[in-house]
Amino acid sequence: MQTRFPPAALADPDMAQSESVIRKCVHCGFCTATCPTYVLLGDELDSPRGRIILIKDMLENARQPSAEVVTHIDRCLSCLSCMTTCPSGVHYGHLVDHARAYIDQNYRRPWPDRMIRWVLGQVLPYPARFRAALALGRLAQPLKPLLQRVPALKPVAAMLALVPRRQHAQATSLPAPAPSVTNGPRVILLQGCAEPVLQPAIRVATQRVLARAGCDVVLAQGEGCCGALVHHMGQDAAAKAAARRNIDAWDAVEVAGPVVAIVITTSGCGTSIKDYGFLLRDDPAYAQRAAHFSALARDISEFVATLDMPPVAPAAAPLRVAYHPACSLQHGQGVTDAPRQLLTRAGYTVVTPKEAHLCCGSAGVYNILQPDLADRIGQRKVANLDRLGAAVIAAGNVGCAMQIGQRTATPVVHTIELIDWAQGGPRPYQIPPAQIAES
Numbered sequence: 290m291q292t293r294f295p296p297a298a299l300a301d302p303d304m305a306q307s308e309s310v311i312r313k314c315v316h317c318g319f320c321t322a323t324c325p326t327y328v329l330l331g332d333e334l335d336s337p338r339g340r341i342i343l344i345k346d347m348l349e350n351a352r353q354p355s356a357e358v359v360t361h362i363d364r365c366l367s368c369l370s371c372m373t374t375c376p377s378g379v380h381y382g383h384l385v386d387h388a389r390a391y392i393d394q395n396y397r398r399p400w401p402d403r404m405i406r407w408v409l410g411q412v413l414p415y416p417a418r419f420r421a422a423l424a425l426g427r428l429a430q431p432l433k434p435l436l437q438r439v440p441a442l443k444p445v446a447a448m449l450a451l452v453p454r455r456q457h458a459q460a461t462s463l464p465a466p467a468p469s470v471t472n473g474p475r476v477i478l479l480q481g482c483a484e485p486v487l488q489p490a491i492r493v494a495t496q497r498v499l500a501r502a503g504c505d506v507v508l509a510q511g512e513g514c515c516g517a518l519v520h521h522m523g524q525d526a527a528a529k530a531a532a533r534r535n536i537d538a539w540d541a542v543e544v545a546g547p548v549v550a551i552v553i554t555t556s557g558c559g560t561s562i563k564d565y566g567f568l569l570r571d572d573p574a575y576a577q578r579a580a581h582f583s584a585l586a587r588d589i590s591e592f593v594a595t596l597d598m599p600p601v602a603p604a605a606a607p608l609r610v611a612y613h614p615a616c617s618l619q620h621g622q623g624v625t626d627a628p629r630q631l632l633t634r635a636g637y638t639v640v641t642p643k644e645a646h647l648c649c650g651s652a653g654v655y656n657i658l659q660p661d662l663a664d665r666i667g668q669r670k671v672a673n674l675d676r677l678g679a680a681v682i683a684a685g686n687v688g689c690a691m692q693i694g695q696r697t698a699t700p701v702v703h704t705i706e707l708i709d710w711a712q713g714g715p716r717p718y719q720i721p722p723a724q725i726a727e728s
């Protein structure tokens with residue numbers, strides 16, 4: 290695509306980077322067919338190609354973002370399905386990230402939107418605040434129907450809808466993880482922010498699987514949210530601050546001894562950490578270390594697939610599992626085969642839904658900020674999953690598990706919990722014993 294950015298604008302490295310992305314697009318439109326919002330709405334401006342043109346016009350002419358442009362950019366899930374499809378290698382993800390940051394700096398959103406975004410940025414990345422918010426959310430459930438009727442407050446109703454009714458005892462009183470093997474390969478296990486609050490069993494299952502494979506699992510002191518949540522809202526400075534804090538925390542671990550991988554159980558975080566090298570490319574103090582830690586980042590399925598695994602326990606093995614590939618895993622990281630292979634090797638019968646390439650509508654905080662679209666996308670995903678008649682749905686991202694779990698009666702668990710169970714760990718609490726007998 291031809292561009293006409295003024296030379297002065299290209300002196301800004303972010304602008305120059307976006308211009309190089311835009312130039313790669315040849316308008317072929319292949320990406321439109323795999324874009325969930327275009328598939329649903331049929332509007333070119335809600336397709337990757339249409340958004341690229343909107344972003345080009347906004348950045349090239351240094352335009353004040355209009356409400357219409359913001360609407361179409363906000364509707365993008367950042368699912369990156371378009372990047373998997375694009376034959377020209379257009380890095381749409383970096384382009385839309387820049388557009389979101391530009392909008393954040395140059396557009397004043399209506400106050401309810403500003404308030405909700407501020408609350409999300411101040412609460413979700415901090416486990417203690419998030420836990421307190423969930424407790425409040427349980428008390429506020431009766432307000433949900435009222436909030437749903439006020440368009441500007443629908444995101445608040447969507448937040449309340451995501452609050453788990455209660456946590457199962459097995460999720461809160463967890464058995465101690467197996468001790469790490471101190472002379473094994475050292476791995477940093479990302480602690481995350483939302484996942485340990487919503488599904489604490491995932492981390493413990495991961496620690497057991499890694500310990501059985503002989504790994505020395507380290508939890509880095511001072512580590513926090515990966516920054517993806519604020520990055521998706523265009524809050525660039527906050528995302529960079531989160532990345533720098535984590536790099537410092539991982540540096541301290543490496544000083545004590547070499548690390549072979551940073552293992553991540555939430556694929557949205559994995560995509561973000563694998564991109565730290567790009568995010569901090571212009572920061573002389575962090576660029577090199579950011580690239581180093583990005584290169585060490587591994588999704589749990591990707592890492593475990595390289596390990597020698599113990600034999601499987603027959604109790605778990607015969608189950609029919611519908612595997613939901615999270616967009617951040619399949620499109621963001623290109624990890625497609627490892628989770629399915631792990632589940633198959635563990636003895637499960639793995640089935641894949643129709644339209645597996647399409648997003649479930651979770652997409653970070655998308656299902657809060659765009660509740661109507663997220664619901665339609667989620668319903669479509671769940672219909673495809675339910676059609677498979679599986680006993681359980683496996684996903685490698687807690688956001689997907691929440692979004693899908695809200696809309697189906699089939700239990701949704703993390704892939705690693707099924708691997709742990711097959712290796713002799715406890716049955717994930719979401720799967721009732723009757724389900725095993727029937728499958």
Ligand code: SF4
Nearest residue numbers: 324365366368369371
């Ligand atoms: S990231 Fe997803 S929603 Fe956004 S334009 Fe690409 S395919 Fe469409």
Ligand code: SF4
Nearest residue numbers: 314315317318320375
């Ligand atoms: S597939 Fe790639 S090159 Fe073709 S329109 Fe989409 S982004 Fe542009």
